[in-house]
Structure formats: structure tokens, C-alpha cells
Amino acid sequence: MNEFQSIVSAQWLADNLNNPNLVIVDCRFRLADPQWGYQQYLVSHITGAFYLDLDQDLSSPLHPKKYGGRHPLPDPNALAAKLEVIGITRGETLVVAYDDFKGAFAARLWWLLRYFGHDQVALLDGGWPAWTRGGYPQSSQLPTRQPGKFSPQVQSDWIVGIETVKAKRDLPSVALIDSRAGDRYRGETEPTDPIAGHIPGAVNSFWGLVLDEQGFFLPKQTQQQLWTPYQDAEELILYCGSGVTACVNLFSLDQLGYKNTKLYPGGWSDWCSDQSS
Numbered sequence: 576m577n578e579f580q581s582i583v584s585a586q587w588l589a590d591n592l593n594n595p596n597l598v599i600v601d602c603r604f605r606l607a608d609p610q611w612g613y614q615q616y617l618v619s620h621i622t623g624a625f626y627l628d629l630d631q632d633l634s635s636p637l638h639p640k641k642y643g644g645r646h647p648l649p650d651p652n653a654l655a656a657k658l659e660v661i662g663i664t665r666g667e668t669l670v671v672a673y674d675d676f677k678g679a680f681a682a683r684l685w686w687l688l689r690y691f692g693h694d695q696v697a698l699l700d701g702g703w704p705a706w707t708r709g710g711y712p713q714s715s716q717l718p719t720r721q722p723g724k725f726s727p728q729v730q731s732d733w734i735v736g737i738e739t740v741k742a743k744r745d746l747p748s749v750a751l752i753d754s755r756a757g758d759r760y761r762g763e764t765e766p767t768d769p770i771a772g773h774i775p776g777a778v779n780s781f782w783g784l785v786l787d788e789q790g791f792f793l794p795k796q797t798q799q800q801l802w803t804p805y806q807d808a809e810e811l812i813l814y815c816g817s818g819v820t821a822c823v824n825l826f827s828l829d830q831l832g833y834k835n836t837k838l839y840p841g842g843w844s845d846w847c848s849d850q851s852s
Contacts, residue, residue: 581685581830582792583697588671589711592623598662598720599624600672602633602680603703606767612680621673621703622712625661629819632657633683644841644848645767645817646683648734651691651727658688664723665693673699673706677783677790682822686838692728698826701791735812735837737845743812744776750808751777754821755843767816770847774814778804782820785827798827814839814846 591597601624603612609630616626627633632654634646655665663670670688672681678698688696699706707713735743743749753773758764760779765771773779785798792798805811811833815821818840828836839845 581697581826582700583671584700585705585709585711588621588699588706589709592712594669596667597669597671598723600661600670600681600684601626601703602629602672602674602684603676604629604674604680612674615675617715619713619715621706622714623718624673625718627657627661627684629680629683633680633687644845646819646840646844648690648818648840649687651729654687655691655725655727658725659723662720662723663693663725665691665725665727666695668693668695668723670696671699672696673702675703677786678702678792678823678826679782679820682826683819686822686825690730690733691725692730693725701789704790733837735839737839737841737849740774740812740814740839740846743810744774748809750805750811752805752811752813752824753777753779753843754782754813754815754824755779756781756783759816759843768844768847772847773843774846777814780824782815782823785823792827792830795831799831802828802831802833809835811836812839813837814842817842817844 599621601616601620603615605611613626613628629646633649635649662668672684674680681698685696685698744751751774753760757779760773762772780801784801786792813821813824813836818838821838825836825838
């Protein structure tokens with residue numbers, strides 16, 4: 576287990592498809608078409624992969640007043656039950672997550688598993704496109720396996736809420752990083768939330784900058800250059816629209832050894848709902 580890396584290649588995964596301790600999770604999703612990912616999974620997926628849905632599995636139902644953001648973190652026990660069904664045992668099972676959107680949704684599962692105390696999780700570098708280009712095994716069959724055992728150990732200090740963001744956003748020792756695209760950060764466009772703009776005091780580092788055009792993570796030295804402006808901060812608080820794509824930046828920072836990172840899961844969707852109330 577020590578040789579297990581948090582980024583694995585398609586070749587590595589193909590070589591390990593028959594590993595009885597490996598669970599592969601398909602996280603394909605489209606915000607504008609929530610059923611699309613599962614429909615694609617039913618057509619074809621990595622052989623042996625299970626499917627977890629961003630809305631149904633990796634998030635909790637929306638608050639009736641819309642506070643908390645568009646993708647609230649899932650209830651620990653509810654997600655744990657689903658992880659057990661697909662054979663994941665906390666602290667033991669090797670998990671590889673993938674999607675077809677540069678890791679935007681797979682990284683949410685990566686972060687959640689670690690947030691719930693399971694560190695043996697990796698992203699498939701290049702995702703589904705790399706797998707298909709390589710001609711590796713695909714299937715439309717739904718897999719089955721023995722249930723796992725997952726008792727979540729929540730790392731509660733990994734997240735912050737809106738009141739903490741309000742209190743810390745102007746502190747010189749804290750870097751508040753908006754992970755959305757630059758045009759959304761600048762308020763030039765807002766395709767999803769009712770108000771455009773960003774949290775006052777936040778800087779922008781688009782999550783897609785840590786990957787190349789094909790969805791492979793850039794060399795660590797190149798990624799490090801993106802984070803150099805914040806290397807002296809005592810705390811890095813990251814957010815995006817609703818706590819999903821910020822996880823790609825958190826993955827990058829984790830690869831580089833940053834331990835002072837936190838996620839504001841509600842993100843801009845939570846912040847602007849509070850401001851407009």
C-alpha cells in the first residue's frame with residue numbers, strides 16, 4: 576500500500592484491474608444535465624467501475640432556504656453507507672476516481688474520502704479520455720463485490736463556514752483563494768448563481784491551471800509556481816461556486832505538501848445567497 580500514489584496513470588490502472596483491494600469510481604457529471612453522467616456510465620465505463628453521483632451521493636440535499644451552497648457536503652453516515660455498498664473499507668481499500676472533466680468531480684470524491692478519514696485514494700491522470708485513447712478495457716456491465724466497512728472519521732478542521740470566512744478574509748496571514756474561472760471571479764459572467772462577482776478580499780487561481788489541455792496534471796514544479804504567491808500564508812482558504820472544483824486546487828496543493836489548506840464548501844453560491852437575503 577505504501578507504493579500507492581495519489582495520481583495514477585491509465586497504464587497503472589489497467590495493470591491493476593484485477594487487484595481485489597481496488598475499487599474504481601466513475602464520477603462523470605454535468606451541472607446542466609444531472610442525469611448525463613450516469614447515462615454515460617451505463618453505456619460504457621472502466622471495467623469494474625462503480626458510479627457515484629455529485630448531486631445524489633457526493634452532496635446533501637439543498638437547504639430549503641438555499642443557504643449552505645448548491646452542493647452541501649454529504650451526511651457522513653449516508654455517504655459511508657454508499658461507500659460500503661461498493662466495497663470500500665476505510666483505511667484499507669485502494670480507491671481510484673475518474674471523470675471526463677479534468678478531475679473536477681473526481682477530486683470532490685478524493686477530498687471527501689480523505690475528509691472522512693480514508694487516505695488511500697487517487698485520481699486517474701487524464702481521466703476517462705486518457706483511458707479511451709489508450710484502448711483500455713471498457714464495459715457496460717454493472718459490477719458487484721463484497722460490502723466494505725466504512726466508519727467515517729470526520730476531519731472537522733478541514734472546512735470553514737461563512738462566518739469564519741467573514742472573520743478571516745482580510746487577515747494578512749490568510750489567503751482566500753477563489754478557484755473559479757477568471758471571468759466569473761471578475762463578475763463578467765455568472766452562468767449558475769444569481770449574483771456575479773467574488774468574495775471581497777479573495778484572489779483568483781483558476782482550478783484548470785494545474786492541468787494541461789488534455790486533463791493531465793502539470794509537473795509539480797509548474798504547479799508550484801501558481802502557489803508561490805501564497806506560500807507564506809499561515810492558512811489557505813479555498814472556495815469555488817459550490818465546493819467542487821476547488822477540490823482540484825486542494826489536490827494540487829496536497830501534492831506539493833501544503834498542510835494549511837481549508838475548504839469553504841458553500842463557496843460563492845453560499846456567500847451570494849447570504850448577501851441577497
